[in-house]
Amino acid sequence: MATPFRLEGVIMKQTLTILHTNDVHASYAQFVRQASYIKKRKQELEVAGEAYLLIDAGDHLDMSVDECLATRGSVHLEMLEELQYDAMTVGNNELIRVPPEEIRELSKSSSVAWLLANIKEADGSVIGGMKPSLLIEKAGIQIGIIGTSDQFEDLYENKYGYRNEETVSVIQQQAEQLREQGAQLILHLSHLGFEEDRRIAKELVGFVDIVVGGHSHTVVETPVMQDGVYIAQAGSLGNYVGELQVELEDGKLGLVEGYLKEIDEEVPEDPAMLAIWRNAQQETATFLGEKLTVLETALSHEEVLREMATSLQGVWSADIGLMYGGGFLGGLDAGVVTRGDIFSKCRSMHSPIVMELRGDAIISLIRDHKKPEYMAKPIYGNGFRPQGTMIGTLGFSGVTWDDMNGEISNVRIGEESLEETRIYTVGTGTPMLYEEVCGYPGVRDASLVDIKNRKMVKDVFLEYCRVKGNV
Incomplete structure (x- = not known):
């Protein structure tokens, strides 16, 4: 059970399940199945009284897909809300492919927290309704989540006038602030890519416990330990849902295990998500029929x-x-x-x-x-x-x-x-x-x-x- 307990001389243990997705890229036909599995797994965890977290590592939108373009991404706000994600980081398909004024409004309108620490407005403020990090409580566990995205060198600065922050430094700063606020577990929700996550891991030891990544579409069957930091990623295009089982002992990270659930045709479509998609298709038909x-x-x-x-x-x-x-x-x-x-x-x-x-x-x-x-x-x-x-x-x-x-x-x-x-x-x-x-x-x-x-x-x-x- 996730509820903490303590007896004299007994180590207090807490457990948390982290469900994670990344790089859906508006693959709606697959996402309606991925959503079905996520709902089923959440229900199982709730019945068992287990604490869980649902997060996405970016590139949920993709304006090259007609329904996403026709609705200007609003269909994704409905989908994220329907699944009740706890947080998502912002990927390049959100940042590059959506004009600044639109991404600001989307992030403000979202019921799900959009996290981005290493790319800001020119004046150093957050973009729209985004946050650099989030402190969230799950059954007594204080969890800090930091979001970052690939900066593509100076692309965002030249293209939209955004400002890059030094990625490792900003992660370290946010982690220290979250620890001061009581975070027991620090997650880095990364859209940097698997190799970059591995490269910077040694600089994040002591700051970050687990990296849940995206961007490179890497299928990481079980979490990788790199220089003292766990790294996970769940492929792309809705083909997998990642699951991490995390154990805390006296508020410190202990055991971490994980796997990927492949989403195949045997997984049924989720009716509610399918209805959202069908509505978007109707709007798209009008849009494309011009x-x-x-x-x-x-x-x-x-x-x-x-x-x-x-x-x-x-x-x-x-x-x-x-x-x-x-x-x-x-x-x-x-x-x-x-x-x-x-x-x-x-x-x-x-x-x-x-x-x-x-x-x-x-x-x-x-x-x-x-x-x-x-x-x-x-x-x-x-x-x-x-x-x-x-x-x-x-x-x-x-x-x-x-x-x-x-x-x-x-x-x-x-x-x-x-x-x-x-x-x-x-x-x-x-x-x-x-x-x-x-x-x-x-x-x-x-x-x-x-x-x-x-x-x-x-x-x-x-x-x-x-x-x-x-x-």
Whole structure:
């Protein structure tokens, strides 16, 4: 039993069950089963009079999934509340893929505590309704929980103006404060990734007892002891529920055991969670059904890429536009084009950028854009959906050329001949800024001019389709 007891000369023992999930990524079909198992396990623990904690290690949302996007993440607030999670940390899919004003409101509206200690607003305050840590009591056990997330170097600072805190230091500071407030057990709810959790474990000894992690989608069958700290993680996409059995002896951590429960098709769907999902699907159908334009004839994949390049050129008033094949998977049929038609083939979540390239670099891209060694190079960057999508061929606008058996000549930018040493502006998406992402050597010396952080490439194309009307 979790209720503490003490007899003269007898060691006081307390037990706690920690149920944990991570990286659900809006996998609703699997989550309705995962939720069913969690409810069943909670009920078993309650009947047995055992104390338990339910926590999530981030990336519950994923705006690349239609229901999540259509509801702007609100479906997840309902799901988290239905399961009565005690706390969740904030993952990169919450922070990167949701505009700051929306993530602030989501975290304020949530009945579940959102924890994030190492990323703050520019003035050092917490983001929206988030908290750096939480002290919670379960059947007499005082539990401190600290949340952190991968900072992606300075991405959040550059993208949204957030401020990074030194991760290890802030965990140590929060742990000390929680101990002073009476915490007997300190959990680090981490969205840093399994290898990073292992790397920093030696610096957290004496501060943190258990790390419950996410981000790397690692299947940790039983908790790993690393430099005196236990580390657990439960895979991804709702495929597992992690369970830790924790024993405290006289208020200090004793035995820790754990395992993963695989969620397969034999686990039934939870009716209440299924109803939440069905309501979101109805809202999504309306959202995706919006009519954008009418195509008199079908557009091939290459023709769509040129249209998208034109939209990116126009949104920046750039010298040329550039779109990559992996960002839009296929062509468009003749007839009415809806938002759903665009979203079904444009899954990637890249931001539109304007960058600068020399004229000779543009010629390099023209020369290479249909070469298999670049189109099929197995390199992809953050934000490609589905994961592993190749960069593909390139579509251009605002630039023309002659091609005689692979020899490129008479390259023109608008009505003028291209100058190889001149710097030109190029409207495109984030993958084209880095050779290591897109694979094309022509972008090696590209420099970023501006980025639209609150839009995605597909948003630009959607607006372009609305304005253009019949094509």
